[in-house]
Amino acid sequence: MQTFNNILVVTDTRLDAHPILDEAVKLARCNAATVKIVDVVPEFPWTARQYGGLRELLGSDMQARLDALASPIRGMGVEVETKVLWGKTSVEIIREVLRGQHDLVLRVAEGLDSQQKDLLGATGRRLLSDCPCAVWLIASDDIPEYKHVVGCVDISTGHELDIELNEKVYDLASAIGYQHQARTSIVHAWGMQFEQFLERRIARRDFNEMLNQRREHVEALFDEFLKSHGRNCRDPDIQLLKDDPVFAIPSFVKEQSVDLIVMGTLARSSLMGLLIGNTAERILGEINCSVLAIKPDCFVSPITEIEYVDPLAAFSTMSDRLSARQSPGSQT
Secondary structure: OOOOOEEEEEOOOOOOOOHHHHHHHHHHHHHOOEEEEEEEEOOOOHHHHOOOOHHHHHHHHHHHHHHHHHHHHHOOOOOEEEEEEEOOHHHHHHHHHHHHOOOEEEEEOOHHHOOOOOOOHHHHHHHHHHOOOEEEEEOOOOOOOOOEEEEEOOOOOOOHHHHHHHHHHHHHHHHHHHHOOOEEEEEEEEOOOOHHHHHHHOOHHHHHHHHHHHHHHHHHHHHHHHHOOOOOOOOOOEEEEEOOHHHHHHHHHHHOOOOEEEEEOEOOOHHHHHOEOHHHHHHHOOOOOEEEEEOOOOOOOOEOOOOEOOHHHHHHHHHHHHHHHHOOOOOO
């Protein structure tokens, strides 16, 4: 099971309450992990730059607030650092991940305060797209005592990246559900290629037979995946959702009062191999619960510690790493 050893908590020191730190402390104590708490001083508009020292004053105040947040956590026996970051929020968070070799980012989702009017916000989307480690976005009004955790897997492709992500999703969803004593569902949404077209063009009997064959095939694949975990498709909280994932998963999240969704976010084709997958992005744009998003180990961020990297070059590097893993002489 994947564990987190070096957690980066991105907070907003202007707030009075910081429930995100409660989740960070739980994770740190369960995994014997270290925690770093950061906030970001943004670039000031030119109208404010004429008043010298304002940005530095804000940074000093922010550092004092971070230290105050860290003090009681240290009293719990958790190793904690604090740091003020300077610049564009999403970019500086990712650079700090790279500098500190963090394996998890915890952040409160921006929600309706963001320029993008959904739960993720502009910064959340950038982190899901470019951050090389797992990203856990906690709903802004959420107290992290989850009652229903869902892991979304894709067992239909057989692609190595999906196989890796499916195992990570299953393990993390199960571990978090156990930690919170929550119901844990593992779901796969399925359909049939050209389903609507075929339904209109062929006899109903033939269509139903094709659909049943497709479902049996998907169930067999799902059972094969679940077998290594001692489960099968008939187990409680193992769900095959019959619909396009873009519709099926948000509906399930809403109807079943899901608090946290765990899923992979990487698309595999062309330059989209660097980005949050289109399907994942559309799903996450429709939900209002917390999200834990993960990427495969071979992912390379287009952002470095110092400067932006050409996405084509980053994609080429990721492809080379994946090819090396697949070559006969490689070691696993």
